[in-house]
Amino acid sequence: MRRETDDVELIRGFKDGDVSSFEQLVLKYQDKVYNLCRHMLGSAHDADDAAQDTFTKAYQNLNNFRPEASFYTWLYRIAVNTCLDYKKRPFFQSIFGSHVEGDNESGIEPVSGEPSPEKLYESKQLRYALGTSLGKLSLKLRAVIILKEVEGLSYEQIAGVLDVSIGTVKSRISRAREELKELMKEFREQK
Amino acid sequence: MKCSKARRLISPYIDSELSSGDRNKLEDHMKVCETCRNMVKETQALHQVFVNTEKFEAPYGFRARVMANVKTAKLGWFPRIPIPIRLAEGAVILLLIAIGIITGSFLVKGFLPQRMGNELASLHLEVFDSAPPGTLGSAYLAMTGERNEK
Numbered sequence: 422m423r424r425e426t427d428d429v430e431l432i433r434g435f436k437d438g439d440v441s442s443f444e445q446l447v448l449k450y451q452d453k454v455y456n457l458c459r460h461m462l463g464s465a466h467d468a469d470d471a472a473q474d475t476f477t478k479a480y481q482n483l484n485n486f487r488p489e490a491s492f493y494t495w496l497y498r499i500a501v502n503t504c505l506d507y508k509k510r511p512f513f514q515s516i517f518g519s520h521v522e523g524d525n526e527s528g529i530e531p532v533s534g535e536p537s538p539e540k541l542y543e544s545k546q547l548r549y550a551l552g553t554s555l556g557k558l559s560l561k562l563r564a565v566i567i568l569k570e571v572e573g574l575s576y577e578q579i580a581g582v583l584d585v586s587i588g589t590v591k592s593r594i595s596r597a598r599e600e601l602k603e604l605m606k607e608f609r610e611q612k
Numbered sequence: 613m614k615c616s617k618a619r620r621l622i623s624p625y626i627d628s629e630l631s632s633g634d635r636n637k638l639e640d641h642m643k644v645c646e647t648c649r650n651m652v653k654e655t656q657a658l659h660q661v662f663v664n665t666e667k668f669e670a671p672y673g674f675r676a677r678v679m680a681n682v683k684t685a686k687l688g689w690f691p692r693i694p695i696p697i698r699l700a701e702g703a704v705i706l707l708l709i710a711i712g713i714i715t716g717s718f719l720v721k722g723f724l725p726q727r728m729g730n731e732l733a734s735l736h737l738e739v740f741d742s743a744p745p746g747t748l749g750s751a752y753l754a755m756t757g758e759r760n761e762k
Contacts, residue, residue, distance in 0.1 A: 443682070447675050455670035469671055473678055480682040547661050569627065570662035576629050595623040598655055605658070 428492040435483055443483070447476055450493065453572070454500050460567045461504035463556060471507055475500040497572070497582040501564050554604035558597060565590060566597035613641040618648045626655050 427449075434442030454475050459468035478499050486495055555563055568579045579590045618641045624630045625638055642649045743749035 440679075440682075444675065444679055447678050451670040451674050451678070452668075455674065456668045459668040460665075465668075465671075468668070469674070472670065472674070473681060476678045477681050477685050481685055544664060548665060551661050551665070570659065571665065576624075576627070591624055591629070594627070595620065598623055598658060602654055602658055 429488050432483060432486060432488065432492065443480055446479075446492070450496055451476075453493070454496065457497065457500050457567065457572060458504055460555070460571050461501070461560075461563060462507055463552065467507055471500070471503045474503050478503065491578075491581065494578060494581040497568070497574075498584070501568075501582060505560055505564070550605050550608040551601070553608055554601050557604050558600055562593055562597035562600065565593040566601070569594055613637050615641075615645060615648055618642075618645065619651060622648070622652055622655050625652065626659055 428446070431442040431446050435446075451472070455468060455472040458471040458475070459465065462468050462471060475496065479496055482499075486492065555566070558566070564583065565579060568574045568582060569576075574582065576587050576590045576594075580587045583590070585593075618638055621630060621634055621638045625635060630638065642652060743753055
């Protein structure tokens with residue numbers, strides 16, 4: 422609630438001509454938007470472009486934003502739609518295994534205590550399998566499962582972001598999970 | 613509860629989006645159905661893989677680049693104008709178009725008779741000289757004339 426109150430004040434400031442209010446909104450949401458784009462698109466470069474585009478569109482349309490709506494739901498909607506527009510670009514190889522781009526791969530959270538090399542390897546394989554499998558999902562299913570599992574939104578919030586009913590969200594999440602389980606099984610069998 | 617219904621409830625169950633009634637029914641069903649119990653375990657395992665995924669942070673200098681981009685980006689100026697003023701603008705534009713059409717029609721009426729006569733005369737075939745005898749043109753006209761008479 423506090424977050425939304427802050428957002429309303431910042432948006433009001435922006436509408437009154439204070440550009441620094443928008444800068445504060447960027448600072449507040451840049452990691453969330455980038456994380457969403459990165460999981461949707463896989464490539465760090467595309468995610469950066471899409472996240473930049475998202476904020477540019479938000480800046481251009483913030484005057485149309487109604488304060489009674491939730492700002493982050495509105496912003497996520499722009500981000501998801503921007504990512505969907507990027508679908509024609511060459512798709513990523515793996516969103517978690519970032520061998521190609523040489524990103525930091527040390528983001529695995531240990532289950533308990535110091536992880537053994539075997540556990541680290543297994544965890545890395547799982548993330549790689551998940552990334553590859555996510556890339557094979559349709560964009561609709563990918564968006565819904567990322568909003569749920571990565572961004573931690575509720576069904577109601579996801580319905581707001583995607584502008585669909587809660588029933589649709591529920592069935593898409595179930596389908597996405599079933600397809601992911603199958604794809605990950607196939608991935609393991611191939612290895 | 614049938615397995616088909618139980619499977620539809622597994623995802624909302626994992627996401628804590630089930631009503632307490634449905635949750636109890638599903639848990640009762642899982643006690644007696646090993647297949648559905650295993651499906652719940654698989655879904656929980658998948659959920660756990662997501663929990664362990666990396667959280668990506670915006671790259672260094674992201675905010676500065678956004679602010680540089682938005683400085684060159686145009687604001688949507690039209691939506692900033694209040695709706696009544698937008699409607700009034702539309703009405704004025706329509707009025708100007710209507711005035712243009714009406715005055716235009718008066719002007720055309722004033723000039724049309726004398727200009728029309730000149731244009732019709734210029735289009736009439738009689739203004740052309742007849743083709744000189746012995747030329748390809750006169751032969752063509754003779755042929756078409758004969759055909760028309762028939």
